[in-house]
Amino acid sequence: MSVGPTINIYESVFAQTDKTDAILVVQGKKLHVNKALLSCHSDYFDTLFNGDFKEKSMQEIPINNVKFQDFATLLSLVHPNPIKPTEQNAEKLLELADRFLLSAAKYHLEYFIISTNFTANKKLELAGTYDLENLLVHVLKSFKTKEELVPTKRFSGFSANMKAKILDRQIELNKVVRDRNPWRSEFSESFTDRNTEIPKYYYRAERNNNEAKYSSQSRGDMGCRPS
Template sequence: MLLTIVFTCDLDSRRMSNDKVAQNNMVSPSSSISLMSSGDEEVARLRDQIRLLSTEMTTLRRDYNGLKERMEADKLSFSEHLFSLTLPTVTLADTPYLNEPVELNGVNVILYGAVITNSEGVQQLAFWCGMRSSSSFDATLISKCAIVGYSNAAYNTGPFTEIIRLKEESSVMSRRHIAGVWNNIKANLTNINVKFTIKLVRPFNPSTISFDDGDNYVTITLGDETLQVNTPYVSEWSNFLRAYFSSDMKERAAGVYPIEDCPITDFREMLDVIYPTSKPIDIWNVEKMLELADRFIMPMLTRKCEVFLNDGYKHNFTEIQLLIMADKYNLFLTRTNVLEKLISTTLLRSKIIKTEGYGTLSYEMKRAVDARYVELDVQEKP
């Protein structure tokens, strides 16, 4: 009996204790609904963020793969060929060409040679390339001529860099290499060997882009100012802006695309250069154009800058200044031109290695300089 009473009291006390706990932990129905609704809203918000990030990741992955493919294709567009001939085997005055056509990146290249008379009546030996292509894509040509055995030394011309405008099934001639006075060369004819080196870089994209003057414009903001740009045209120049304008980010819905840390004057200058107005590259804008071309992934703008930099008549940049720009913006043609025009170790030391700017060059660029130094050193040794 006592046991039963004690057990019953203990059970009652436990029940009362449980009731108190439940009472203390009790939440009003309105509070419960509020907590549930706020939790659902947070989950929905997170799901929207995940969906948006997934879309952005898909877009970025697709653009990355596209750029990777273009980079691989660009590597394949570079080719080099060395023509080597002995002058006694060639009748320059009557021979229309000096070799059978060589195909480089879809371009048939023929080496021509002739004895020409300059304006002063002096006969000179000249070489140049003739090119024919079945497709009208541009090509960048670097050509260099070396005559070994001329006056007991090597006579070098070039390298010359030029953009060749190729039209379908029509021949284009490159710049002439004037290889010296013909009478002096004839006196040493039996010992003379000619080496004519060409490097052809061919980006497989059209040389012109049609400008759409319809309603295909978007608004970009640069700081507090806005600017209208032609979407299809600018997208053909810039891989970055193409991806930006076609992404599913919130900017597309708003129709306004912000660009950070870019003064509107610089962006307008870039548009003046790439639009059909074709403002020329000059010493005042070339570095800024290289910077924007690198930032917005604009290979055609980079090439326009390189064409300017490789024409020594249009600027007064020093060799080290050109090499620093080539290093910073990965300008292969400029690097090649600068190093190959330095034809002695003395020039390489004075214009590159002993300058203050040499220390700022990357490890890869210094390796290229070292390789050129070794090449020249071997040539200079008896």
């Protein structure tokens, strides 16, 4: 009994059915897709399939500069049976979701990344780079001190909204420090006052004592005695 060729998970998800009506070719491998489904989820594919371009009439449309496994995983995220992303390819998939304008795939990836073991700084970087607000809210809560939430050069590329949320969290953390140690600033101010005022008082008192001592000695030299 002969054994047929093994069908991998990617070929299984994108096998030809009566619902597929287009073929995308990546690295020589075919993905059978539904035009309406992809067009609904992505302006990129809506233009590709329905715009005035040569691809509209092509039976097989090549997709370049992308790996087959990554692209298939990305497209599967808007299908009924998605291929689960991994910590190894999640960042690449976010990049591709941006490139192919698949916001639904980004949403799926955002919640996957929340559940990963990525460091807080890595999650913050991804949230800011790909404008993932839910991920940002999640990761900002993990910063417990203002020293942990230190801006890096990557922050400069974040949207104004993302920067504002990070700043709000920094302000909250500063307030937490003040609320937990309300005496610190007062003590610091009082200590500063003592450092500035006590020496003045000390020198003033010492000067008065010296003047009194000199006056007493002068009276003694003149034969004066206190009554």
